[in-house]
Every structure is written in structure tokens, then in C-alpha cells.
Amino acid sequence: MDTIQPLVTVYIPTYNRLELLKRAVKSVQEQTYTNLEIIIVDDCSTDGTQEYLIQLASQDQRIRYFFKEKNSGACVSRNIAIKNATGEFITGLDDDDYFLKNRIKEFILAWGNKKETTKVLYSLYLRKTETGLTKKVYKLKKVLMKKEINAKDLIYYFYLGNQIFTLTSLFKKNLFDENFIAWQDFECYYRFLKNFNCTAELVVEENYIVDISHPHERISTKKIDNILKTFNDFSIKHDVVGNDLILLRCHLYNYPSIIIEMKDIIFRFFYKPSLLDLKRIIRKI
Template sequence: MPDTPLVSVYIATHNRADLLSRAIDSVLNQSYKNIEIIVVDDGSIDQTPQRLEQLSIKIDNLKHFRFEEARGACAARNLAIQEASGQFVTGLDDDDEFLPNRIEEFVRNYSPEYSFICSTHYSRIDHQLVPSPLQKREVSLSDFKKKNYCQNLFAERSRVLSIGGYDTTLPAWQDYDFSFRLCEKFGVALKLDNCSYIVDCTAADQRISTSPKTLEGYRMFMEKHGHKLTTAEKDMQLANSLFNRRVSTTFIECFTKVHYNPARYKLFKLYVLTHYPRLYYFLVHTARHWTNFTAKK
């Protein structure tokens, strides 16, 4: 592998002209410079087409394409990956940001023994950056059968193409399905503990997570992969789906809906969150500070 392989960053965008500029700037500010940026406009009706035309005049390594009618983020990502020239590809959502060392860290830590690399991230909540914990450094298929550990991963383009890219039939859970299939075909993934990505947690994101599409995505994911899962793994998938959609659960249901203890614990957290939200966030805040305190000792 060359010391500085070309990395293609793909961005699917829809009606977010102002935020898109911020996302692109975060790629231009990378410490690693051998990058191309590929943006696919998924049928935007705001100023996105004009903004991309203006940016492409100033940015030599920016390529952009457009669907006249919206086909969904996954179709846009697949087009970007097909048009990419890089040995590696990685995604960026149009309302999120890379931190400056993200691509450099991915290239430096890459090894073909891993199916892909991902990282911990920051969540921007009320103008504060909240770091995600590193739960596992090496993530196996067995881990992925219980939950999704990765988003906007870094992988060889040839591997992504070999699994057919993103599944455009799924209304939700597309990133999870994408990671799952890569890990299924190419083995263990590596997760870096460097929080090199900022997720913008807005009200729009919350609407998406609680929309009917999320439930349908879970159901379709289980139809596609459920036969590969044990009963315990199915319990975890159900618990994660209920938690992500903030479905109110009774105390008794924490123990009767599922029988796998980690899934019961997840439902108990959901019970506390939906019935005693102030207590839940107090406990989360306390646990986070305790973790930071013990890590510094």
C-alpha cells in the first residue's frame, strides 16, 4: 500500500446547503491531504445545487453529482462510492463534522486483517461535546449480532463494492446492515478511541429515531439477518430497538419481554428513562464523570 493512498470521502445531502459547507470544510481541514470529496445531492430544492457549483470552482478535489428527484441517502452514497477513485472510502453525514486528525488516524492504523476501521465520536448536545465510550477495540461479528458499534466507517472501496454497498430497500438501520455485512464477509473490525467525528444531535435526528421508518427498519433487518441470531441476540436487538425509539416500558416488562440479562438491563434503563428522565440523566452524568475520574487516576 502506498504511504499516502487516496481516500474518498462521500457525502449524501438533501436540503442542507448551510450545514453542507461546514461538513466540507471539516474535510478540507484534515491533516491528511490526499483526499477527494464526492457529494451527491439527493434532489435538494434549496440552494444546495448552486452552493455545490460555487464550491467546485474553488475546491479542486471536490466532485458532485445530483439526483433530480430524491432517491434516499443510501442511493446517493452508493453513487458516490461508484464514482470514487480512492483506495479507501469513508462517509460523512451532511450535518456532521470530521475533526482534523480523523483520516490520518485511519490511514495510520489500517491493516487488511480488519474488515474496516471506525472510531468513537462526540455528540453535540446543547452546544456541548459529549464523548462516546469505547466499549470494544476489536468488534467481531458476534458483537455486531447484539448491537451496532460503528457508523461512517473507513474501508477499502473494493470491499464495499463486493457487498453491493448500502441496501437501498431498508428505510432505517442501513448503517448497521452495512457494517454487519462487511464484518460478516471480511472479519473483525477495529475501533479507535479518538473521538474524531462530531454527530450533530438535533431535533430532526430525534424525529428520525422515533419515526415509523425506524420500526420498519428494525423489522426488515431482522427478516434479513434474524436467522443468523441466537435467542439472546434477538433479545438484544428487540431491547435496542425499543430503547432507540423510546418506547415506554413497564417495570414488569423489563423482565418478561426478554430473557437475556443484558437485554433486561437495557429495558430497565429504558424504564427509568421514560418514567424518571431526570433521574436517568443524573445517573448518566454521574457515571460519565466517574469514568473520567477513574481514567485519570
């Protein structure tokens, strides 16, 4: 690895969110780490996105863009970007989210100090709501946080969030499954840790902003029937059975429309106690 400034690819899938896309791209362009390749894949937008990207690429040589011939979703867009990436490292950004200015620099610094078994880095994030940014995690809680996880840990809880930082060469061997209609990032990252028998380490800084304040439908928003189908598809594909299936089913209870089975929550609480599950149990008593 080039210890000075290895090239980092940042990929952004987009569809009809021009103003939000501009903010996302700007947050990458203004990174304190500057040796970047920025790949934007447009999913047949009709709001001026393509004209914007053509102009943008003429002004910043780090920008590359791809225009899809048919609308096929963010998962396909991500794979196009990953396949065409030339950076040594790679990470993603949704078009309605944005980076804080030191995100890439913090990943690069952390990579130099990671364990040998670690092939993935991830970070904490803040949410942007209609009332502003959520508060950062308390320092004491950060100290107590689990900072190294494996594939089995993801069955219990999706620690990684929607973006990871890793070697491009590995990501090219472990693309998103385009047949999944939901949980694409969860399935991809679980498979990544499982296939490469590696771990992921937490970079304990909130340097990614998830914007839930705007009226646009988020890339990750799915209908409940799609979520239930994906749960079944995931468990079959990865042969999740027994106690692990109970833990996986608890992921469904993050969706308000799905009725919580308290026996599952109680099992997960005794497997690994959490304040969230304790509150759920107390409310039922």
C-alpha cells in the same frame, strides 16, 4: 498500498442543508491528511446547494459532485458516491455532522497497525447539543472498551456508529440496501463483517462530531412504525432467531416511544452486563 499518502474518498450525501453542508465540507478540506477525493451527492436540493457545489468544485480540484434527477433518499446517494469513488480507502460524513482535523490521518495510521483479519476501522464520536459538545470518554473507560468486533457483536450492540473507514474495493461489493427504510448503516455494516468474515477495530479517538443541536430532521430519524418494520426485515434477511433475536430486539429500546420488555433487558444483562441495563432493571424493582 501506497505507504506515503494513498487517496482517501470522503462521501457526503446532502439535501437542503446548505449551511450545514458548508461546515461539513470545510471540515474535510481542512484535514491534516490532504490526499482526498471529496464526493458530494445532492438529492435534488432547492436551497442553492447545486450552485454552491459548482462553485466549490471550480476552487478545489478534490471536489466531485453528482446531482440526482429525482429525490430518492440518503441511502441511494451513498451508493452513487461509493460506486464512483476512486480512492483506495473510503469513509462517509453526513451533511449535518463534521470531522475534527486529524480524523483521516488517524485512520491511515491505524490501518498500518491493524490485525490481518480487520477490514473496517471506526471511531468514537462526540455529540454537539444546544449547550455544546459532550465530554470525551474517560481514559480508564477507553482502556476497558471492546476494541475489536465481529458481526455477531453487532447483534448485541451497534458499536460502529454511522460511519466506517475501509477499502473502497470492498465497499463497492457491499453497498447499502436501498430497500431498507431504517437501520441502513447497521444492516450494511453487519452484512459487511459477515460476508467478508472480518472484524472491525476501534480507533480510540473522538474525531467525529454528531450534531443534534439544529432543527433539521437528521438523516437517521425514522418513524417508529418504520423502525419496527426494519427490525422484522433485518431478522428475516439475516435469519436472526433464538437468543440473537432477543438481543436484536433490545436495539428497539433505544427509541423512547417503544415500550421496554424487561425480560429482554434482563436476558441481555446476564449475556453481557452493562451499566445502562443495570439502571433499567433497578428502576423497575
